[in-house]
Every structure is written in structure tokens, then in C-alpha cells.
Amino acid sequence: MRKHVSILLAVLLLAGSLCSCSETEPDSDMPDPDPAVLAETTPETTAETEPDRAHTPDNLPELDFGGAVTVIHSRGDAEALTEIFSEELNGEAVNDAVFERNVKIEERLNVSIECFAGDGWENYDNTVSEIRSSIMAGDGAYDIIAGWSSRIPALSLEGLFLDLNQMNYLDLAQRWWSDSAVRELQIGNKLYFVTGDIARSMLSSLCVYVFNQKVAEDNHVENLYDVVKERRWTLDYVYGLTSGLYKDLNGNGEGDLKDFWGLVTSCINDADAYMQGARISMMTRDEEGYPVLSVNEEHLADLVSKVYRLDWENPGCFAITNAETNIRDTLAEDKALLASTRVAIIVSSLADKESDYGVLPYPMLNEAQESYGTRVQDALSLWCVPIDAKDPDLSDAVMEALAAESWRTVTPAYYDIALKSRYSRDPETSAMMDLIKDSVLINFESLYNRAIGQPWFVLRNLMPQKDKNFSSYWASNKKLLAKNVDKAIQKLKDLD
Secondary structure, eight states, X not given: XXXXXXXXXXXXXXXXXOOOOOOOOOOTTSOOOOHHHHHHOOHHHHHHHSOOGGGOOOOOOOOOOTTEEEEEEEOSSHHHHTTTOOOSOOSOHHHHHHHHHHHHHHHHHTEEEEEEEOOOGGGHHHHHHHHHHHHHTTOOOOSEEEEETTXXXXXXXXXXXXXXXXXXXXXXXXXXXOHHHHHHTEETTEEOOBOBTTOTHHHHTBEEEEEEHHHHHHTXXXXXXXXXXXXXXXXHHHHHHHTTOOBOTTOSSSOOTTSBEEEEEESSHHHHHHHHHTTOOOEEEOTTSOEEEOOOHHHHHHHHHHHHHHHHSOTTEEEESSSOOOOTTTGGGTSEEEEEEEHHHHHHHTTTOSSOEEEEOOOBSSTTSSSOXXXXXXTOEEEEOBTTOSOHHHHHHHHHHHHHHXXXXXXXXXXXXXXXXXXXXXXXXXXXXXXXXXXXXXXXXXXSGGGGTOTTOHHHHHGGGTOOOHHHHHHHHHHHHHHHHHHHHHHHHHHO
16 A cells, blocks of 8 residues: 655645744743843854754754654645655755755654655545554554644544654644644643644645735725734725725626636635634633633624625625635736735746735734734644554654754745745735734634534635525534534543
């Protein structure tokens, strides 16, 4: 069954990831530094005490695994494979960073890293079955699994993964691990999945708004970066901005993608991101740390109403009811002001276009919201260790080393070079990408969504049906959803 990857992956720019970890906040009980000491600190002293990113150390001790083979199971899509594997140096910054990272880790730990390609997302349910069978048979075939976030969480309910909190070498407080994921994916003080810089798909899967700068100038739109920074970037603001911009370019009297729009969007993948954009939470925790379905129905009803108004009561919005928005034919050809999309589609569709574009976070529910929220669409890979791994110390040492080195070299190559310099056309867009990255919100109910009865798909279920009656929808579904959540959590409790 083992299909070791040995192909030239020339489409690596469809991949991506980054760690959304914020740096540790200073201890509020610590005394203020002596101004005299600060005044005497020279740049040279600072450089000596604060190593640059490329030389930031990790806490791994010297280890030698005697040439052991480390097999990482990956989803079979090119964008998933290229965050793990590169066959050779080819002069492309991201490809070469992955290649050199792997060589460095192999030499450092005395291991050989191999990548096993499972099915792509279309047939990943087959891969889930294969992983289950392999682990239950005790094959020891995989040392690490980088699973598709939409499907792999279900296997943790069956007790097939090790608790990462108990690993000897993972340092989950480090900046290369997503603090949001580490915090939100804890279940009864156990953690089965992590992600961060080790998963470049975390960056490529960021959900964002894109705007055409030429269209903005032609229509005398105010500086949208300022709107975001001033925290006026809300669903109501976007409605007001786009509602009067429609033009029937082809004269057929029907709205289609050949016309001019204020906003083009999808009611499926793109709609999901409004949940994080409004910083919706559907869970609380019981005294043992297990998730419990607990929804602020008034808050969620308000979100449904505003997204419905934006999509279906807005003459300037073209909303489609399939998965993706065709931004190539609209925004890229100066036929739309705004489009909702993901970073991977920006890279594939807009990088070589003549018109400049800018990137914005998803709008907030209202100005009372404390901060922006960014969804990582479920193309993300979650990393875990199967219970039949031949040497858990080998698995977690390789994961820690890969994550740390990815933070040092791979993330800068993709984010700073590919996105901020090559694909982002101005410094303000680079700053906006930083804001979006820092507002990533990973929550239990969105990543475990399919394993717990899909409570997160409120907007995905309502918007394609042009239905804004949240109260009726929730009344019909909340008992079953609560039952499904409780059933899933009980499975995890029974593992103890």
C-alpha cells in the first residue's frame, strides 16, 4: 500500500501555511525595566541576546535515531504534498526551503524522511478507512500523519492517536505551533492534533477579501486599509460600499459574471468564513474540559441576517451557490471591486494579472466586536501520531524539528517572499496580511465539525437556499446537534 512520493511537484505555489501563534505576553507582575539600563543597551547587545529568526534555537536535545526511516502520511493533493516533500532543488524559494529543511532535519536527527501519499480530498474517506485499518492492525506503517482537517479528527474519537501533551519532545508553547489550535483542540486535557508552521496549508487556506485597486480608484472608494485599521470594516459597511456598483456590461438584462459587481462571493466555502469573521463560538467547556454545545442564538441570528442581506438583498453582489468564486473573470479583469476567496486562489489567479489588488480580512459583525477573525478553510493539514507508531520519540522529535525549521525558513520563503513581496503589490497589503495572520481563529467545533454532526455549517446550509430564518433552522436542528456533540464527547471520555 505504501506509495512513496518521488515526483517533481512543480505546482507548489498552490500550497501554503503558517503558524498563527502570537508571542508570549509579558508577565504583568514583572517590574518595569530601568530606563538607564535601556538607554545603555546598544543594537549590538540586542543582536547578541535576541537571535534573528533563522537562528532562533529550539529546545530539542542532541538526538541520534540511527538512520531510522520516518514515514509521514499525507493527503495526496499536490498542495498537501509540497508542504512535506520536495524532490530536488530547482531555484524556487519555497521548494528549495522545503528541500533544505528536510535535509537539515535528516542530518540533525540521523533519520530518513519519507512521504506516503494517500488519496486527494475527493476520495479521502477511502484514505481514512485505510489509516484506520492500518493502525488497528498494528502495522506501524506511519510514524506521523498529516491528515485532512475536514476528515481526520473523526479517528481521534476511536482512540487511534496519541495524546500530544504527553510527548517528550514537542514544545507546544513555541511560536511555530498555533496557539489557537493548541488551546481549542484540547479535549479533557488531551490533545490529538497540532498545526502551525509545519503545515504550509495553514497560510494558503486563509480566507480573505480581495479588492481591485484600479476599480477602487475609478469609483472613488476611500482607503479600505484605513477602514480596516479604524475598525469600520463591518458587514454593514461592505453592504453600503457595494450595493450601488452593479452595471449590466453585456446588456442582456440578467446578472451574470460578465457584468460588473461590487462583490462576488460563494455561498459555501466563502460563507463559512463569516462565522470566524464574527468570532462566533458554539461551545463552552465543562468542569473536566470537554466541549459542550452552547450557542448565543441572538448573536448567530444577527449574523445570518446580515450575511443574507449582503448576499441576496444587495443589488451589487453576485452570490453563487457552488464552492468557488471565479475571481479570474471578475476581479482580475476589473469587473468587480471585491471578492471573497482564499490565499491559494489569489496566488493561482491574481499573481500575474496587470491590475493591482489588495487583501483584507473578512468583515466584522459590527463595530462593537473587539477584533477581526480569520477562518482557515478546511484544506488545512492537522498533524498527529498514530498509536502504533514504532517509536513515539522519533515521531515527536521529527515533528518538533520540522515545525521549528519551517518557522525559520519555509514560512519566510512563502509568506515574506512569495506573498508579501511577489504577490502583494504594496507595503500596506503586506501589513494587512500580518493583521489577517494574527487574527486566525481555530476552534474545536469548526475542525471537528463533521465528526460531531456539522453544527458549524449554519451559513453553508442556509445561504445557498436563500433562507434567512435562523430561528426555524436552529429550532429544528439544535436538539439533534447537541445529541451528536454529546455522543462524540462521550466516545472520548470512554477512551479514558
